[in-house]
Amino acid sequence: MKSIITYLESEETRKSIMHAIQQNLYLYQGINTEEKIQSLTGSLYNYLVMECVQVNQYVSLSKDTIDSLNILYRELVLHLRGLALENRTLQDDLEIIVQRHRAKLISALKHNSYNKNQDQLFIPCAEYSGSFQFHLLHLGDCLLKQPILDVGCGKKHQLLSYLEEKGFEELYGLDQYHSDEHRIFCGNWFDYHFLQSTWGSVIAHMSFSNHYRRSLINQDSDTVLYTMKYLEILDSLIVGGLFIYSPAVRTIEETLDRQRYSITYFPNLDDRNLDSVCIQRLC
Ligand SMILES: C[S@@+](CC[C@H](N)C(=O)[O-])C[C@H]1O[C@@H](n2cnc3c(N)ncnc32)[C@H](O)[C@@H]1O
Known part of the structure; x- marks a missing residue:
């Protein structure tokens, strides 16, 4: 988990997340039903899990962590949709939303109760046909x-x-x-x-x-x-x-x-x- 937290905390990651959001913010206008909100929340959550298991396949997320991460991503989707609908992409607003989201994400991962043995051998994960x-x-x-x-x-x-x-x-x-x-x-x-x-x-x-x-x-x-x-x-x-x-x-x-x-x-x-x-x- 250490390595994924280092990755999330890095300035480079912050920049690439900001860039990706800025490029795609207008798409959030179309997230206008509960089903779409849930589906996008799930996709963003999955992206994080994929990054975690790709770094280390032994990452083990507790129910509490899974629930917290889903709440955080739902919150992010709703905030970004709000910004997109207002049709103003103020850099500062975006920075604040992303910064708060990242801080909460990192905190949720640090408090994951199934982290005990995460410092052993790192092996990336694969999926098979x-x-x-x-x-x-x-x-x-x-x-x-x-x-x-x-x-x-x-x-x-x-x-x-x-x-x-x-x-x-x-x-x-x-x-x-x-x-x-x-x-x-x-x-x-x-x-x-x-x-x-x-x-x-x-x-x-x-x-x-x-x-x-x-x-x-x-x-x-x-x-x-x-x-x-x-x-x-x-x-x-x-x-x-x-x-x-x-x-x-x-x-x-x-x-x-x-x-x-x-x-x-x-x-x-x-x-x-x-x-x-x-x-x-x-x-
Ligand atoms: C190496 S992949 C294999 C996936 C699949 N069985 C295959 O062969 O393609 C291991 C899978 O186990 C999942 N996994 C790891 N720890 C888990 C846990 N504690 N609870 C549920 N799933 C877990 C990972 O998310 C990953 O998808």
Whole structure:
């Protein structure tokens, strides 16, 4: 989070934000319905999340932070729309609005309660095509059951679109990104309650288990939280339901009760660190 705050605080960022707003201010006149306000708020929020995860994919935003950021962007949209409608683009007014917005944004990010382990290794985030994920996770071999939840589905939730093309209908996603689609829940997996015996399949490609494994390797303070969430996810499967993810986390999989869960590994011959696993709830 430090690096994104440094980025937001820099003079260069301030100038480029000001420039972008000045160039596009007239467009705010057209933001004249609640739906458009919400949609633009969501897009601006998503842009920030994208910048955060591109700098460091382990950025983890709490529910409070997500709510605050959305309120701040909504406030910004309304202020800029007000300026655009008044048809006066006074530099000073704009400067004040942007400066206040940035200060509140930085403060919200600094107070994000899930920042504890953000100073570890920085790795940028990537999103993968639906077909790549489908094959890497061996979803064709797993006989997916519905409803399906993709945890950390990404901004474009490409796997869900791919599964939709293949005829699946009960598809849901969870990510820190906002989406206008109702089937995508915006939130942190630590804040999301995985209800017992609900999901036919839970899928997580390069998301939950990747963060979990990193937490175990670093022995950081999130390990217990991850273990509890992992078990909550398993509990949220219907009998016969599947939890399919990559990378595998052998230390936790080894502890599972084999009477209750069957475990199938799919080795990734290019990189054994990226083996996939399919866990089925048996009873
Ligand atoms: C490497 S991307 C993978 C996205 C997608 N599964 C794919 O393979 O294309 C990891 C995703 O997990 C999301 N993510 C990271 N931490 C999260 C958290 N604590 N709660 C919810 N989503 C999170 C990120 O926003 C990002 O979209």
